[in-house]
Amino acid sequence: MDHRIQELYGISIPIIQAGMAGGPAGAELAAAVSEAGGLGTIGAGYSEPAGIVELIQVVQQQTSKPFAVNLFLPEEKVPFSEESYTTMINKLNQLRRRMGLRENTILSLPEFTFEDQVYAALNAGCKHFSFTFGAPSPSIMNELRKQGATVMATATSLNEAVLLEKAGVDAIAAQGSEAGGHRGTFIGYPLTELTGMAELVSHITSRVSIPVAAAGGIMDGRGVADAMAQGAAGVILGTAYLTAEESGASAVHKQMLLKGDAPTKLTKSFSGKYARGIQTSLMDELDEMSDILPYPVQHYLTVDIRKTGALQHQPEMTSMWAGQGYSLCQPVLAGELTRNLWLEAVRIAGCC
Incomplete structure (x- = not known):
């Protein structure tokens, strides 16, 4: 098994809760997932800088474990x-x-600007970032590196994954066509980049050297185990957490x-x-x-x-x-879901 996602984030369970913007992925959900051993994520794509700081502070009050902030990259008008x-x-x-x-x-x-969001999160103590719709500019990447932050970015195709690795990100979120929410496509037309999760992960892991987390349609331990079997070092779940009590x-x-x-x-x-x-x-x-x-x-x-x-x-x-x-x-507690998903995946895969 590839343990690089666990090593990158300092987590015991290689399950990442997706940063669903607009309210679903708030501080309570992120804290619960992180406290259980996964990586909780604040969905801050639409949040103003002061709001991001407040969310980070709430998570920090509820857990000392690692967590991430997800942001949307700006595009040309x-x-x-x-x-x-x-x-x-x-x-x-x-x-x-x-x-x-x-x-x-x-x-x-x-x-506010994207840069305002990034610096607000950095100044509030966030050490793990994920980005959707591309990779941050070299200047932002340099600042994140100076602050010791990690960077994950979303790819919906092999071409995007290769470009992200060249941009210097630490890990790739391979978003299959089954995924809910926004398509992270930033090269080409979104409706032509609809490769399923399993095939996408297999393609990307064969070409890039950085760890890959699989996203799209993963709802139970069997899905987690299947993604790992394709070469993923971790998984990202969003929809499964939407019905958690903390969502x-x-x-x-x-x-x-x-x-x-x-x-x-x-x-x-x-x-x-x-x-x-x-x-x-x-x-x-x-x-x-x-x-x-x-x-x-x-x-x-x-x-x-x-x-x-x-x-x-x-x-x-x-x-x-x-x-x-x-x-x-299912109606669940986020922490229980995180732990049970991993226990089921380990049992199915016969590894740890």
């Missing part, structure tokens, strides 16, 4: 027409009226995951980037439009509708990210 913007605003206001919300025509983007997922999101009978679908209608979630009427209604705005504009225009849908307990009017294996979700 994609232009869009005033006509597309107006069309989308009109459609979203129709939905707002239907839900009893006030109409909105103003796009409010955050004032920050909304009540309606948890309910739909536990019900487990709806299909999942890739959509870019909620954020402007393709992501996998439980199929809903809101998703289908927006997917019919040809004027989906780029990331992160679409995210900030739709976030109030999706949050209100969750608060109003309307599953059809919110976003509920989920991997293809979500029907195996």
